[in-house]
Amino acid sequence: MSDITSPELPDAAGEGPLSYAIFQLARAHRGHAAAMLRAMNLHPGQELLLMQLFDHDGLTQGELLERVGLDHSTVSKSLRRMQDAGLLTREPAAHDRRVMVVHLTDAGRDLKEPIADMWRSLEKISVRGLTADQVQAFIGWARVIEKTVRDHSRRPPAE
Amino acid sequence: MSDITSPELPDAAGEGPLSYAIFQLARAHRGHAAAMLRAMNLHPGQELLLMQLFDHDGLTQGELLERVGLDHSTVSKSLRRMQDAGLLTREPAAHDRRVMVVHLTDAGRDLKEPIADMWRSLEKISVRGLTADQVQAFIGWARVIEKTVRDHSRRPPAE
DNA sequence: ACCGATTGTGTGGCTAGCCAAGTAATTGCT
DNA sequence: AGCAATTACTTGGCTAGCCACACAATCGGT
Numbered sequence: 001m002s003d004i005t006s007p008e009l010p011d012a013a014g015e016g017p018l019s020y021a022i023f024q025l026a027r028a029h030r031g032h033a034a035a036m037l038r039a040m041n042l043h044p045g046q047e048l049l050l051m052q053l054f055d056h057d058g059l060t061q062g063e064l065l066e067r068v069g070l071d072h073s074t075v076s077k078s079l080r081r082m083q084d085a086g087l088l089t090r091e092p093a094a095h096d097r098r099v100m101v102v103h104l105t106d107a108g109r110d111l112k113e114p115i116a117d118m119w120r121s122l123e124k125i126s127v128r129g130l131t132a133d134q135v136q137a138f139i140g141w142a143r144v145i146e147k148t149v150r151d152h153s154r155r156p157p158a159e
Numbered sequence: 160m161s162d163i164t165s166p167e168l169p170d171a172a173g174e175g176p177l178s179y180a181i182f183q184l185a186r187a188h189r190g191h192a193a194a195m196l197r198a199m200n201l202h203p204g205q206e207l208l209l210m211q212l213f214d215h216d217g218l219t220q221g222e223l224l225e226r227v228g229l230d231h232s233t234v235s236k237s238l239r240r241m242q243d244a245g246l247l248t249r250e251p252a253a254h255d256r257r258v259m260v261v262h263l264t265d266a267g268r269d270l271k272e273p274i275a276d277m278w279r280s281l282e283k284i285s286v287r288g289l290t291a292d293q294v295q296a297f298i299g300w301a302r303v304i305e306k307t308v309r310d311h312s313r314r315p316p317a318e
Numbered sequence: 319a320c321c322g323a324t325t326g327t328g329t330g331g332c333t334a335g336c337c338a339a340g341t342a343a344t345t346g347c348t
Numbered sequence: 349a350g351c352a353a354t355t356a357c358t359t360g361g362c363t364a365g366c367c368a369c370a371c372a373a374t375c376g377g378t
Contacts, residue, residue: 018285018294019188019278021301023207024228026185027365028305029178032312034366043333048182062356069183074335076358081333098343098356119178125311126177129303135177138304141297142180144288146187152284153191186335193336202363221326233365235327240363257326257373324375334364345354 022145029126036118040111041085045070046078047115053088053104054112060099061090087111181304188285195277199270200244204229205237206274212247212263213271219258220249246270 034044042050048068052059059067065075079102082088087108093099127135193203201209207227211218218226224234238261241247246267252258286294 017298019192019281021298021305022185022188022285025301025305026181026189027228028308028312029181030185032308033178035312045334069186071336072357096344100357122178126181126304126308129307130300134300138297138300139176139180141289141293142184145285146180146184148288149187149191149285153187153194204364230366231327255374259327340359
């Protein structure tokens with residue numbers, strides 16, 4: 001339906017516009033998010049961590065990275081920068097001094113509504129061109145693709 | 160771990176799983192591409208530039224960045240690293256010594272088939288969970304979302 | 319011709335994100 | 349108890365990607 005024909009795309013290079021579409025979509029989406037986040041002195045990715053903390057203050061770093069799915073080093077560095085920015089604190093847990101418990105500061109909590117607004121705005125814009133059903137289908141398929149790709153990443157490429 | 164199914168997602172934080180789905184899909188997809196590219200000593204993003212050159216050797220840096228849509232500084236640095244790796248050459252054009260003409264070396268050309276294979280493989284895997292119609296619909300909607308977001312990025316946020 | 323505007327690239331500086339290696343604390347096995 | 353394995357996190361090193369600034373070559377108007 002509609003025009004999926006698409007005039008110029010790197011067809012000649014490969015014949016898979018799906019990967020290309022994912023790449024371009026993610027870049028545009030991320031770019032727009034970055035622009036909105038900049039107004040709050042945040043960087044893309046940080047809002048995901050903060051959103052987890054808004055709902056579950058006091059999470060450990062490990063629980064945090066499990067929820068967002070990023071590399072532990074990425075989370076560590078990102079949290080450090082946010083700590084330097086005064087948005088949160090990190091202290092070793094009493095019962096296990098390896099784990100770092102993350103708590104929001106007042107400044108961090110103040111970002112809850114702005115981030116929620118920005119998130120809603122981003123969502124509203126992203127969804128504008130599609131019907132609700134299409135959006136739901138899109139999300140479902142995105143998860144299917146993600147899962148498929150992830151499963152293949154785990155497995156050794158013994159294909 | 161193991162079950163990253165979909166039970167808990169940051170619903171409480173915002174109610175827009177679309178943005179989250181895009182983010183996670185892109186990350187998984189990019190990660191898988193990165194793993195395959197690593198075998199060729201490439202980094203994600205470089206294959207896009209190379210694919211353009213496979214079909215249009217002798218492009219200028221400006222034409223190249225226009226096709227992939229990245230920032231000129233990103234392209235500049237990425238090309239420099241690929242030049243250092245011996246994959247391509249950059250020389251100022253005769254008629255306009257500002258523009259840099261990019262040419263593949265033999266080593267660069269040798270990557271054409273490996274990259275095409277990798278791209279096809281990535282595509283095949285990504286598509287595995289969906290029907291052909293679903294894939295086409297997904298791509299079409301992805302482009303719609305991308306366009307919508309991009310249009311809103313251009314406009315000042317005078318909403 | 320001249321000099322300001324524009325164009326095409328390069329560089330610096332920042333964060334995101336990954337992998338690999340290192341460190342400290344806890345657990346577990348003997 | 350003691351010591352190896354595991355766990356939680358940190359650090360270093362690399363590239364991608366952006367923005368802002370700098371620079372050289374070309375274009376344009378007078």
